Amino acid sequence: MTRVVLDRLHKSFPTQPTPVLAGLSLDVHSGELVALLGPSGSGKSTVLKIITGIEQPDSGDVRLGEQSLLHVPPHQRGAVLMFQKAYLFPFLNVADNIGFGLKLRGASKQQMRSEVGRMLELVELPGIERKFPGQLSGGQQQRVALARALVVEPRVLLLDEPLSSLDTAIRHTLQETIRRVQRELDITTLLVTHDLQEAIAMSDRTALLLDGMIEAIDRPEALFQRPPTQAAARFMGISTFVTGQVEGAQLLAPWGALQVAGDGERPHAATFAIRPEHLRLLDASAPNAVPGALQDVVYNGEFTLYRVAIGADDVRIKAYQAVPHQPVGTPVYVQFPPEHLFEVLV
Amino acid sequence: MIRQFVWNIFLVLAGLLLFAPVVIFGLYGFSTRYFYPQLIPSYWSATTFLRQLTDARTRQALILSLEIGTVVSCLSLLVGYPAARTLGMRPFRGKSVVYMLLFVPTVVPPVATGIGLNILFLRTGLAGTVLGVALVHLVPVLPYVVFTLSSVFARYDPHYEYQALVLGASRVQVFWTVTLPLIFPGIVVATLFAFLISWSQYLLTFLIGGGQVITLPILLFSTVSGGNPQATAVLSLIFVAPVVVILIATSRYLATDRVHGQSGITL
Numbered sequence: 001m002t003r004v005v006l007d008r009l010h011k012s013f014p015t016q017p018t019p020v021l022a023g024l025s026l027d028v029h030s031g032e033l034v035a036l037l038g039p040s041g042s043g044k045s046t047v048l049k050i051i052t053g054i055e056q057p058d059s060g061d062v063r064l065g066e067q068s069l070l071h072v073p074p075h076q077r078g079a080v081l082m083f084q085k086a087y088l089f090p091f092l093n094v095a096d097n098i099g100f101g102l103k104l105r106g107a108s109k110q111q112m113r114s115e116v117g118r119m120l121e122l123v124e125l126p127g128i129e130r131k132f133p134g135q136l137s138g139g140q141q142q143r144v145a146l147a148r149a150l151v152v153e154p155r156v157l158l159l160d161e162p163l164s165s166l167d168t169a170i171r172h173t174l175q176e177t178i179r180r181v182q183r184e185l186d187i188t189t190l191l192v193t194h195d196l197q198e199a200i201a202m203s204d205r206t207a208l209l210l211d212g213m214i215e216a217i218d219r220p221e222a223l224f225q226r227p228p229t230q231a232a233a234r235f236m237g238i239s240t241f242v243t244g245q246v247e248g249a250q251l252l253a254p255w256g257a258l259q260v261a262g263d264g265e266r267p268h269a270a271t272f273a274i275r276p277e278h279l280r281l282l283d284a285s286a287p288n289a290v291p292g293a294l295q296d297v298v299y300n301g302e303f304t305l306y307r308v309a310i311g312a313d314d315v316r317i318k319a320y321q322a323v324p325h326q327p328v329g330t331p332v333y334v335q336f337p338p339e340h341l342f343e344v345l346v
Numbered sequence: 347m348i349r350q351f352v353w354n355i356f357l358v359l360a361g362l363l364l365f366a367p368v369v370i371f372g373l374y375g376f377s378t379r380y381f382y383p384q385l386i387p388s389y390w391s392a393t394t395f396l397r398q399l400t401d402a403r404t405r406q407a408l409i410l411s412l413e414i415g416t417v418v419s420c421l422s423l424l425v426g427y428p429a430a431r432t433l434g435m436r437p438f439r440g441k442s443v444v445y446m447l448l449f450v451p452t453v454v455p456p457v458a459t460g461i462g463l464n465i466l467f468l469r470t471g472l473a474g475t476v477l478g479v480a481l482v483h484l485v486p487v488l489p490y491v492v493f494t495l496s497s498v499f500a501r502y503d504p505h506y507e508y509q510a511l512v513l514g515a516s517r518v519q520v521f522w523t524v525t526l527p528l529i530f531p532g533i534v535v536a537t538l539f540a541f542l543i544s545w546s547q548y549l550l551t552f553l554i555g556g557g558q559v560i561t562l563p564i565l566l567f568s569t570v571s572g573g574n575p576q577a578t579a580v581l582s583l584i585f586v587a588p589v590v591v592i593l594i595a596t597s598r599y600l601a602t603d604r605v606h607g608q609s610g611i612t613l
Binding site: 052053054073074075076077079080081083085087089090091100101104105148149152158 | 503511512515519527
């Protein structure tokens, strides 16, 4: 089918001091769903607008398959974009909205009717052809917008936070719908989102966009468990970093030596990271545990969040099984399981 | 309660003020020998009205006014659309200055503009022509058209156009299938303004037309100075009728617009 290649894209806007895209490269395989994850203002939407041709890059190339798209007008690119809002044409009913792209291609009335019906089945909204957009809920509108995008058989589907304005429950079912339809039609898809859960739940690979470049790209579970850089780790919800000298399987941290996985490496300065749910809060000393003082306890339902001061640092621990209640200031131990400590690039 | 009462009185007075002239024209236009102190005429007749209506000069003036109004509406939309779109949607330096300049024709006395342009139009051979009159009507018309449309575009979301574009519509197709239906109520209101302002233009027509372009207002003024109240009344009714018809036909666009569900006119 269609592979999408973004090649060293640069883009600046006159109103912004720093470039939005600073040499972004990305390779989306045919039939793959890649989530482009990044904080707001990181240029995620700009990437999609450049692929459709609504925006032009300052330099760099966009290729679909082997073909460069830069000199193809937007309406001939076959890259269909869905926005945060459905933007259904208010003056057309559902059938005419979905049939919009087909009509432009000169489809016959019968063809349109059957295709519209098929698409409405696909997005699980059969029989609403005659309704107008104003009569639909937000989730229904996005489903219709998805049908309208898919009916033209796009070479690549671009989703710009299509679910972020919906309620949590509807968002989750629509995530499943989009994922199912995308797999069924085997359509190359780029999903832009600022929601870590959404990126991880929906994508084959997740790309983290920071400062106009791809900071990290990997399968969601790999990116989540072992982010390669400190910035990526922070975005993945990691706040505990230990910097020190590695010697053998020992990390010499300011507050003592820690056992780490890996051995035989030549000594070097390194930063290690650990996910908050992998840290263990203990009330007695244990192997690879460091003494500290309990600062704060926040009960969160599924988990409890503990903040412990170790020396001058604050360490956050996420415990899914609550530890017996202890008053703030209690001396505690924080255990760093060696198998969960991993090195990150700073 | 009291506020409601005062408001009602105000409405009645405003209504009287608007409708009283038309009623008086009706009384004069459809009667003969209607003199003071009669409150209502004793001899009703449609003769004056029919004579005036079938009069060649009246018909020519009526048709010419309609023609000029139509040409002015089309021209003003053609010129006003791009300007309004840019003003409404793009942020740029000096926008308020541009808006102020656009307002100037509505505050500068038309005599000044008219006489100034008369010199220019005489040199270019446009004075005394229908085209010249249509062009000079654009001076008071354009501000209204640009303001109406730019307020539409200020609330306009280009994402609908992007959506059509990526679904395979060329720029021209986007305009006809998406932009136009979305802003249609605004276009109707703008056209209405353009037509009505052109329709009621006397001074600029007089200055540029130089007595050779006889539109309905020109004919009306000469009839008024002729001193025949019946003829004046009938002509006035003919002058008012198309306006009322157009207003009724477009009233639903004046009340709401489909994109935003708000008032169509927000100046």
